[in-house]
Every structure is written in C-alpha cells, then in structure tokens.
Amino acid sequence: MSKGQTGARGPYVKGVQRRQEILDRTLDVVAHRGIEATSLRAIGEAIGISHGTLLHYFESREALLLEVLRERDTIAQAALSGIDQVFPWLESGANNNAKDPAMVALYTTLLATAVEAGNESARAFFAERFKSVRADLSGRLRAELAASGRHPEADLDQVASLIMAAFDGLQIQWLLDRDIDIAGTIRLIERVL
Amino acid sequence: MSKGQTGARGPYVKGVQRRQEILDRTLDVVAHRGIEATSLRAIGEAIGISHGTLLHYFESREALLLEVLRERDTIAQAALSGIDQVFPWLESGANNNAKDPAMVALYTTLLATAVEAGNESARAFFAERFKSVRADLSGRLRAELAASGRHPEADLDQVASLIMAAFDGLQIQWLLDRDIDIAGTIRLIERVL
C-alpha cells in the first residue's frame, strides 16, 4: 500500500486535514458575514492561507460552497437515520435546520444558482437530490400506508414533490420571518393521505 | 402644474421612456443570457448606452432587477383579477408563469438574495409580498368556505403559507425538471380543506 490519500503518515495527511479545515471554516465565514461576502480571500484570511491555496483544494468558489452543502447534507441525513415515520422525520429535519440558519441560507442560495444556465454541477447536485429524496419519501409513504392497511388516495410521487416544495418554500419564508412554523405547516399535508 | 414626472412635454419625458426601455430590455437580456450574465454593461450594450447611464435611473444593479420583478409581478397579478376561485386562480398563475421561465428564474434568484443579510430592499419586497399574498389567499379561502356553508378545519393562514411555499418550491423543481406538474400538485392541497 502506498502513502495514498488516507494513509496515516505520508504527505497527504496534511492535505486531507487542510481540506476539512477549509470546509468547516467556510461555513463559519458564511454564518458570520453572509454568503455574498464569503469571498475566497475572506475564507483564506479566516484560515490564515492565501486565497490561491483554496483553489488547490477546490475547483472554484462555487464548487467549494457546494461541497460544504453536500457534506452537511450528508451529516444531516445520517442524524435522522433512526426515525422511521415520515412526518416525525420531516419535523426533526426542520427542527435541526432551525438551529443552523446559515446552512439553510446556503442551501437556498445555491439552489437559486442551480436554476441558472451554465451551472451544471449545482444543477446536477440538486436534480439528483430532488430525485432521490422524492423516491425515498414516496417509498416511506407507501410503506406506512400499507402498514396501516390503507391504500393511497393520491399519487405518492406527487405528494413527495409537494412535501419537498413546501419544505423548501417554508424554509425561505422562515428565513424572512422566524414566526413561520415549518413543521406545523408541513403536518397539514398529512391530511391529504 | 409643473413639468413634473408625468408631464406630456417637458424634459422628463425622455427619461420616463428611457427608464421603461431599460426595464423591458433588462428582462430580454435575462431571458437570453441568464441572470448572472446580465451585467450592467451587458444591459447597456443591448440598449446602446453606457453602463454608467443605467445607474442614473436605478440605484444599483439589484435595484434594477428588483424593479423588473416588481413591475412584472404587478402586471401578472392584474391579469388574474377576473378569477375569483382560489385554485383556478393559482392554476392560471402557474400556467402564465410557465410561459416565462426567465421571470421565474429572476423571482427565484432575487428571493435567494433577499434571505442574505444586507439586502434590505429585496428583503422588504419579499416580506411584504408574502404578507399581502398570505392575507389575500386566506381571505379568499375563508370566503369560499363560508359560501359553501362549510367551516374551516385548519388554520387558513397556515394553509395560505403552505400554498405559497408549495408554489415557490414547485416552480424551482419545475425549473430543474420541466416534467413537474405545478398546478396538479397544488391541487392536492385542496383536500386539506
């Protein structure tokens, strides 16, 4: 075995730690200064490295921000892995997100860039994310209905789309007005079933 | 009466026409090149004026884009003024938006900037828009339920929030995947009532 990317000694160790440090600190900068002000130079300053170094680890500023989102998204999903029921699962996700407005803002901002032409990596990320979450949600709904002996009254893929749209849309409303009750409003959808 | 802003003669006439021309052409540039590529210089080129002149009419690039959205939003609302029933009204709105993806993208992009700190004008616009649409929607729902002799089973403000969130979220999903059926999915919410 060579001194490859995950070796405990070897020169790559520093790089792996550095990469993680960049991901962590970038979110800090986003939280403290907002996304627009999170320039490569601002991130570099916060870490104590030149802004050029950041592009040694990530292809572009957009790619870095997207990687921050991807990592946090994976962690957030894992934290909910113990919850089986759909609506408690959604409610826990909403409550966790409420603790991290910077992440929600990052999600929203990158989602907006994804609908723009020419941002293929962001578009691919969100298109794939929507597709997999939709499949996961509709599958859970189907299983739950079957377990309770009922048969679906609506297209479950459409219900899944509705839940995702409501979740994203309510998070945006919540960012503008913290009085919005995301979990409570999502729960209204339960009646459709 | 002086030669004020709306006078038919007077030196302001050219300015008023110019301002309108800028608003119209900006949306064209957005439609053809995307929002990110819609720089002040690109807009100026499309009209045949310098980018500096644009800032004589609008405070900033953001203010210009927001004004384009505000104007189109007003026109779109007026076009639906003949429809009384809530869900047909929503469906017509969705169908109209489907004809103008550039507007939907502009809406989404500016909404994302509004959740960022320091964008007070965008934040104010969307906060106010959400507030008024929510009030309008819940009022319509209340009137409709009363007319059919039913009493609401859910908090109608919450239902209105859900409808708005679903509408915005589904438009985003639609921008990423044109197979999404916005109107059909919104109609699912009808069952909550």
Add this chain to the structure above:
DNA sequence: GTCTATACGAAGATAGAC
C-alpha cells in the same frame, strides 16, 4: 503536495466633464 505571489479581466460603483 502544499503554498505564495502576482497578474489579468470583469464586475459594480462613483466622480466629474460635457
């Protein structure tokens, strides 16, 4: 592999001439 220094072009914004 890791990192700095530097340069380039484009962007939003401002000031002042005409």
Add this chain to the structure above:
DNA sequence: GTCTATCTTCGTATAGAC
C-alpha cells in the same frame, strides 16, 4: 442626460518556491 475615466474587489490562472 449621458459619457468616460477611475477605484475597488472579485474569481481565476499561472509561475515558481519549498
């Protein structure tokens, strides 16, 4: 009302030190 010139900051690319 409009333009040009200029300032600052940005993302990105490259060259090279260690």
